[in-house]
Amino acid sequence: MTEILNISDNKYYESIKRAAEIIKNGGTVVFPTETVYGLGANAYSEDACKKIFEAKKRPADNPLIVTVSNFEMVNNVCYIDKDIEEKMKKIWPSPLTLLLKKKDVIPDIVTSGMDTVCVRFPDNKIALDLIEAAGVPVAAPSANIATRPSIVDSKDAIKELDGRVDAIIDAGRVKFGVESTILDVTKKPYSLLRPGAYSVEDIEAVFGQIYISPVAEGYKESSIALTPGMKYRHYAPSKKLFLIENEEEFREFISSDRSREFLVLCSADNAKYAKFDKIVLGKNAVEAAHNLFYDFRILDQSDKKYGVIQAFPEKGIGFGLMNRIRKASFLIIKDKENIDKINEV
Ligand code: TXA
Ligand code: MG
Incomplete structure (x- = not known):
């Protein structure tokens, strides 16, 4: 017990x-x-x-x-x-x-x-x-x-x-x-x-x-x-998470009909672009770090099939935050040319 x-x-x-x-x-x-x-x-x-x-x-x-x-x-x-x-x-x-x-x-x-x-x-x-x-x-x-x-x-x-x-x-x-x-x-x-x-x-x-x-x-x-732990899958929600690093591209995606099956994890600034369900991680990297793992668990309990998340500036705790987000992501879309990969899953 x-x-x-x-x-x-x-x-x-x-x-x-x-x-x-x-x-x-x-x-x-x-x-x-x-x-x-x-x-x-x-x-x-x-x-x-x-x-x-x-x-x-x-x-x-x-x-x-x-x-x-x-x-x-x-x-x-x-x-x-x-x-x-x-x-x-x-x-x-x-x-x-x-x-x-x-x-x-x-x-x-x-x-x-x-x-x-x-x-x-x-x-x-x-x-x-x-x-x-x-x-x-x-x-x-x-x-x-x-x-x-x-x-x-x-x-x-x-x-x-x-x-x-x-x-x-x-x-x-x-x-x-x-x-x-x-x-x-x-x-x-x-x-x-x-x-x-x-x-x-x-x-x-x-x-x-x-x-x-x-x-x-x-x-x-x-x-x-770098550490023995790094070779293992880490920090990830069970649902597939997509990271769109380019902000313009992220905004475009979350305001499109294609985002219907996704739970959007974003900053307070980007929340207004989300056409469907979203979770606000916070207004900056400190707040997003505080909420990230908590919100991964909410994503897992949600009725959405996938999650999509934005990048945050890599200063201060933002560097550790982005390390966790990248490791948790099923697919990382680094630049505009790759956005269509999201449709291939
Ligand atoms: O904030 C934290 O550090 C939390 C709290 C609970 O203190 N702990 C934590 O522990 O994150 P863990 O086990 O989840 O991550 C420790 C990492 C693992 O990647 C492990 O491989 C690495 O540290 N590590 C531990 N001992 C090591 C060693 N002797 N050489 C290299 N890496 C090591
Ligand atoms: Mg650990």
């Missing part, structure tokens, strides 16, 4: 204590972070981490992020040099995950046998209180079942994971809506493994110029996987 833990004011500490107890006893807890919900277990326990892979149906070769609540824990799980230590203190807690050399206390199951570990120090009170109370680092991938969109609302966590985990912290919507940014600091130049909620601009202000592979944009044609 899954315990649903309420965190309203008078229940908060009781629920955190209960969730921490479950982690200490080798169980699994779904908890919010500032990015998306995580599915956590004691990172020191192979048996506990095995339960994460089972609950999520995650392939064993896709490693887990280790989530910590203080710098002592960081030191326990990975090797850090002075320079990186100073930088960590500037950036954490935040949605920037760092790839570092792992220490032996982290079992192989967590890192899929690699000698590196992704360390995340989240900027979310519930997550930090939970880890602090558990007293151990918590291995926690995104809480969604593998290949499904990440979970950004506890209602969706309960729908998807009730019966598969020991407890779910019922904390409503998360702040950012896309996952943390991952930066490899094991070798220079430091390189971006996954764009996300923490912007490249903010990383470079602390770490200097970093290497950004074209793969980070999220186009599928690229055969290189």
Whole structure:
């Protein structure tokens, strides 16, 4: 049975204590972070981490992020040099995950046998209180079942994971809506493994110029996987999603009769062009990121056969947002010449 833990004011500490107890006893807890919900277990326990892979149906070769609540824990799980230590203190807690050399206390199951570990120090009170109370680092991938969109609302966590985990912290919507940014600091130049909620601009202000592979944009044609997770289908709704990157073309399509079978996912500015059903993602990339995965689930529940989505400017969180949209898309229409491909499906 899954315990649903309420965190309203008078229940908060009781629920955190209960969730921490479950982690200490080798169980699994779904908890919010500032990015998306995580599915956590004691990172020191192979048996506990095995339960994460089972609950999520995650392939064993896709490693887990280790989530910590203080710098002592960081030191326990990975090797850090002075320079990186100073930088960590500037950036954490935040949605920037760092790839570092792992220490032996982290079992192989967590890192899929690699000698590196992704360390995340989240900027979310519930997550930090939970880890602090558990007293151990918590291995926690995104809480969604593998290949499904990440979970950004506890209602969706309960729908998807009730019966598969020991407890779910019922904390409503998360702040950012896309996952943390991952930066490899094991070798220079430091390189971006996954764009996300923490912007490249903010990383470079602390770490200097970093290497950004074209793969980070999220186009599928690229055969290189920067993280083991990248080779898997990701973030996608079950319905086929079409991305029209050219704005003029997008507006033309959503105002045409051809868009009847599509649920339109667009900005507030473009909503007026939609002839049939639409969901407004928001007025900018920050709002669109907040709503993207939530609205993918609405698309799946709608009576429309397909979804069609627009592009957003790739500054700040917009870079991570576009990476998720491209990865979720069945077809990407980059330029005018290709618009007819939408009729071929
Ligand atoms: O915002 C987030 O990061 C969320 C919340 C819950 O903290 N977590 C999250 O975890 O997105 P997950 O497992 O869905 O994505 C982690 C990514 C995967 O693509 C995985 O392959 C990669 O990080 N990863 C984990 N450990 C790695 C390692 N040692 N080397 C390279 N990539 C690694
Ligand atoms: Mg994930």
